[in-house]
Amino acid sequence: MFKTKITKMLGIEHPIIGGTMMWLATPEFVAAISNAGALGIIASAMFSEKEEFRKAVKKIKSLTSKPFAINLNLFPSLRAIPNEDFITVIIEEGIKVVETSGHKAPEEYIDRLKKAGVVVIHKCVGVRYAKKAESLGVDAITVVGFENGGATGILDTGTMVLVPRVVEEVKVPVIGGGGAVDGRGFLAVLALGAEGVIMGTRMLMTEECPIHQRVKEALLKATELDTRLIMRSIESTHRVWFNAAARRVLELEAQQAGLPDIVSMAAGDKAKKMYETGDIDLGTIACSQGIGMIRSVKPVAEVIKDILAQAEQIRQRIKNM
Numbered sequence: 001m002f003k004t005k006i007t008k009m010l011g012i013e014h015p016i017i018g019g020t021m022m023w024l025a026t027p028e029f030v031a032a033i034s035n036a037g038a039l040g041i042i043a044s045a046m047f048s049e050k051e052e053f054r055k056a057v058k059k060i061k062s063l064t065s066k067p068f069a070i071n072l073n074l075f076p077s078l079r080a081i082p083n084e085d086f087i088t089v090i091i092e093e094g095i096k097v098v099e100t101s102g103h104k105a106p107e108e109y110i111d112r113l114k115k116a117g118v119v120v121i122h123k124c125v126g127v128r129y130a131k132k133a134e135s136l137g138v139d140a141i142t143v144v145g146f147e148n149g150g151a152t153g154i155l156d157t158g159t160m161v162l163v164p165r166v167v168e169e170v171k172v173p174v175i176g177g178g179g180a181v182d183g184r185g186f187l188a189v190l191a192l193g194a195e196g197v198i199m200g201t202r203m204l205m206t207e208e209c210p211i212h213q214r215v216k217e218a219l220l221k222a223t224e225l226d227t228r229l230i231m232r233s234i235e236s237t238h239r240v241w242f243n244a245a246a247r248r249v250l251e252l253e254a255q256q257a258g259l260p261d262i263v264s265m266a267a268g269d270k271a272k273k274m275y276e277t278g279d280i281d282l283g284t285i286a287c288s289q290g291i292g293m294i295r296s297v298k299p300v301a302e303v304i305k306d307i308l309a310q311a312e313q314i315r316q317r318i319k320n321m
């Protein structure tokens, strides 16, 4: 058992955070992660208005009595995202934990959230962003190293260096990740000084994750070499699985195409369609280098059980060294 400042702060059983996943964080999937003793997070940006969002929050509440969190999107977006309305719902529904992530710190929202007693975690990719968020009063920082699936930012710092550097620089508890997909990565991130471990790509490859089976099967064959950074030319670097859609985005970038063309190729609607139809070349999908170590799709609870068992074995092995 691993009890840490993060398990205590969030009221969760295991120090594992299921990474926010745009378009995939359905109430059922989020609840499955929370029910397995980790923290499930729903992406509020999946919704365009507050009552639709409230319905999803209520649905999660009906599926789990365990803590779950809401992600507020601070990335630039083509759509207007009504974060203030979402915060109203968060407060009215008594949600205890919010994760913010994006290109800026949660300056606009922190006061309202803190006044309502919400625990705020800010996710970022560098020491300077972590320090900024801490100075605003967040309760914890999540940092994801360069191996991670999804937004990687511009600082390109790997997990092995980023996690301990952030732990050195901030006083609040740190959740680390980026490439952690099993008990080895889990224990390593804790060894680097983190109090919790975030896993996105590992949760993507679970039975409850609502992507088409064909996408999961294709990703099972991927190795650690099968991801690419896309959208760097438009300052929105993301690590994704290297499929035909990612190749098309990179070709557009090489041709110095404009933002609308690049964004439309990497857009969420194409990804959504790919998740639903199983057309594996249609859209881009965030994916960690850690994909190379994922060899099976299992129920979330089993994945978490395996992670903890493997971590415990390694703990013993190291103790006996």
Ligand SMILES: Cc1cc2nc3c(=O)[nH]c(=O)nc-3n(C[C@H](O)[C@H](O)[C@H](O)COP(=O)(O)O)c2cc1C
Residues within 6 Å of the ligand: 018, 019, 020, 021, 022, 024, 043, 071, 101, 102, 123, 144, 147, 148, 149, 150, 151, 177, 178, 179, 180, 198, 199, 200, 201, 202, 204, 285, 286, 287, 288, 289, 290
């Ligand atoms: C399919 C997918 C979608 C994601 N969508 C989001 C998102 O909408 N917002 C966000 O902050 N992070 C998003 N992420 C990043 C994860 O929340 C998490 O930070 C990351 O996956 C951790 O690194 P790992 O993939 O190496 O475990 C996504 C990741 C994946 C795999």
